[in-house]
Amino acid sequence: MAGGEREPLRKLQDHYFKQAKAEGYRARSVFKLEELDQKNHLFHRGMKVLDLGCYPGSWMQFAGKKVGAQGLVVGVDIQELNLSLAANMAFIHQDIFKLDLATLAQYALRWDLVLSDMAPSTTGNRVADSERSFALCSLALDTAQLYLKKNGRCLVKSLQGVAQERLLKRMREEYTKVKNLRPQSTRKESKEVFVLGIGKKGEEQHDNDIIGTL
Numbered sequence: 001m002a003g004g005e006r007e008p009l010r011k012l013q014d015h016y017f018k019q020a021k022a023e024g025y026r027a028r029s030v031f032k033l034e035e036l037d038q039k040n041h042l043f044h045r046g047m048k049v050l051d052l053g054c055y056p057g058s059w060m061q062f063a064g065k066k067v068g069a070q071g072l073v074v075g076v077d078i079q080e081l082n083l084s085l086a087a088n089m090a091f092i093h094q095d096i097f098k099l100d101l102a103t104l105a106q107y108a109l110r111w112d113l114v115l116s117d118m119a120p121s122t123t124g125n126r127v128a129d130s131e132r133s134f135a136l137c138s139l140a141l142d143t144a145q146l147y148l149k150k151n152g153r154c155l156v157k158s159l160q161g162v163a164q165e166r167l168l169k170r171m172r173e174e175y176t177k178v179k180n181l182r183p184q185s186t187r188k189e190s191k192e193v194f195v196l197g198i199g200k201k202g203e204e205q206h207d208n209d210i211i212g213t214l
Contacts, residue, residue: 029117030058032183032194040179040196042113042153043067050104050111050147051075052096052140053118057083063115064089074107096139101146110149116140116156119192126191130161137167137195144200145174154197161191171197 037043043066054060054075063073064086075081076092076099085091090107092099096118118140120132137156144154154175158167171178175197182193 028058028185030062031185033059033062033115033117035183035185036155036181036194036196037062037066040181042155042196046070047072047112048108048110049073049113049115050143052114052116052143053077053136054091055079055081057081059115059117060085060089060091072108074104096143099143104147109147110152111147112149112152114140114144114148114152114154116154119157119159122159126161129191130159130163133157133159133161134163134167138170141170141174141197144197145202148200150200150202152200154200156195156197158193158195159191160193164193167195171195174201175199176201 033042043049043063045066045068047067048071049063049067051060051063051073055077057075060073060075060083064071067073067088069088071088072090073088074090074092076094076096078093078095080093081091083091092103094103116137116139118136120129120136122129122132137158140156141154144152148154154171156167158164168178168180176199177197179196179198180193181196186192
């Protein structure tokens with residue numbers, strides 16, 4: 001990329017960074033979620049949201065405002081979250097691979113929306129990076145299959161590559177509608193996209209059946 005092309009990109013990135021800071025958000029990634037919400041109506045008042053890989057917390061901040069006082073946003077991350085939590089927010093300091101129903105049941109038995117902004121440490125090898133991303137997306141989808149309500153939604157971040165079609169195939173099997181999305185605030189050079197599953201398929205579990213597995 002020529003120097004003249006990089007300059008507008010830097011200014012755009014600085015704009016999002018400064019705007020996030022001015023509005024009290026922990027990271028510029030909040031504007032990706034805001035755009036995805038504006039175009040796909042992810043949130044509504046009173047809903048329960050599970051945010052996987054929530055560090056540094058900007059998605060939790062945004063979701064907490066959108067679901068309101070009657071809603072709930074629970075974030076999970078292996079990295080400690082240095083964030084003042086609103087009354088409708090909670091944080092689970094735990095490896096997502098070890099997350100279980102007993103831990104989640106302290107807050108809710110079933111969830112309306114599962115979010116995952118998780119991304120792997122990249123190696124520069126597009127095939128390896130795509131596979132690592134697919135593994136994290138699969139973890140988020142496994143979690144959604146266990147804890148998401150019937151007709152619920154799941155949004156995952158993915159790196160474009162050889163594994164992307166496998167991700168889309170799985171999500172089309174598990175959701176009635178699947179969207180491949182790329183927010184405008186995404187860096188031009190980034191390979192990331194977001195995949196939204198709408199309308200989780202399958203039968204709804206009764207609360208007593210869920211409690212019986214604890």
